[in-house]
Amino acid sequence: MLELPTAADVADAARAISGVALRTPLITSPELDAITGARVFLKPETLQRTGSFKFRGAYNRLSRIPDDHKSAGVVAMSSGNHALGVATAAKLLGIRATNLMPIDSPATKRERTAAAGAEVVLFDREKDDRVAMAHAIAKERGAVVVPPYDDFFIMAGQGTVGREIVEDLGKLNLTPDAVFFPCGGGGLLAGSALAIHEQAPSTDLYSVEPEEFDDHARSFIAGERLANHKASGSLCDGLLVSTPGELTFSINKRHVAGGLVVSDDEVRRAVAFAFRELKLVVEPSGTAALAALLGKRIDVRGQTVVAVLTGGNVDPTLFANLIS
Incomplete structure (x- = not known):
């Protein structure tokens, strides 16, 4: 039997990291709302201590x-x-x-x-x-x-991202219809799924991965963990994992609505959009969820949706090329 965390363990993690990790805000963009036809909130873990949710x-x-x-x-x-x-x-x-x-x-x-x-x-x-x-x-x-x-404890700690999303939207009397997560091994998605679905069980959760590294998207369809055929070759260096985690997939297969895939070109545009419209430096991996929204992978018109920006640790030379 696998020992898996619960929403209670995410709550315990929130207490453990309180005062050490930052509670990142939810931000909005009129431009992004206009493009998607939705009310979009972004969770900028780029502002987190060390520059990522990790x-x-x-x-x-x-x-x-x-x-x-x-x-x-x-x-x-x-x-x-x-x-x-x-x-x-x-x-x-x-x-x-x-x-x-x-x-x-x-x-x-x-x-x-x-x-x-x-x-x-x-x-x-x-x-x-x-x-x-x-x-x-x-x-x-x-x-x-x-x-x-x-x-166990990594997933619970990452899940505080999802816990904060639901709590902060609740203060606005809102419940998310969908939340999008850049996905590598699936720990952020798994922990957040536990926290979100405890309070908002009808929320649709989506993993977002780069092309040719869509092990989660394919695994969700197959009902079992499938591997990628490549180990490198994408701008999204932080999402290049060979296969979904055993523990993370045990949770995600029960909670996730589906897996989405974005191209490197869409990621480039998302990095530039975040810089131009949000004034945020986001690394390619960190923009995958935003890229899915900008690329209209899912019709979210009329919905309240959230995309997590997972990190901002990008090489300066690469970043300059991406935004030029």
Whole structure:
């Protein structure tokens, strides 16, 4: 039996990260409303500590490590945002952190992770088994492995995004008809699904993935976890996961209405739109949900919808090219 979190665990995570993680606002754009015909709210986790939602789950997970185990440290695997979240959480909690990062991850993410005090170990997406590498290091040191998504406390921590969405819309006497999430391993989607459907069971939830990396979209149709055929080759470096997580898919297959797919060109336009209309710096992976709305993947006319902007850690040179 898989041990899966519940909405109560998301509520517990909200208490654990309170005062450490930021409660990001919901923002609106008249231009986006006009394009979609909907009342659209955006959840800018670009403003979150470390520049992405990943800090929420990382801090919740690391804060659960007993004091007598902290000296052995933690080992994480990430293309960047989870690594940075773990490094920052570890620094706050006095824990040694090691992060396995792909050699093609943005330099700014690697540099910021190291600057936060973590050891960075590089691997090749195409050739190396990052999970095996992480467990080998952890075994040698007696450290705790902190997965990027397939973890009880990680999912609960990420789910505070969904909890805040429902609570803050409730203050406006609104209930979301649909919420869109950029999706890599599915931890944000799973945790948020638990929180949202506890309060708003009729809300439709959608994963959004880049073309050729639509493992969730295909898995939802098949009813089982399917793998991607490629390991790299998209602007959305933070969403390039081989297959949905075992724990995350166990939740998402029961809660998610469907999976959507966007192209790199649509992502480029979304990055530029966020900069031009919202005055926000959003990395390509972080704009997938916005790209789905701009590309009208689902007819949301007349609805109240939310798109999560998951991160803003983008290489400056790439960003300049995307918005030009």
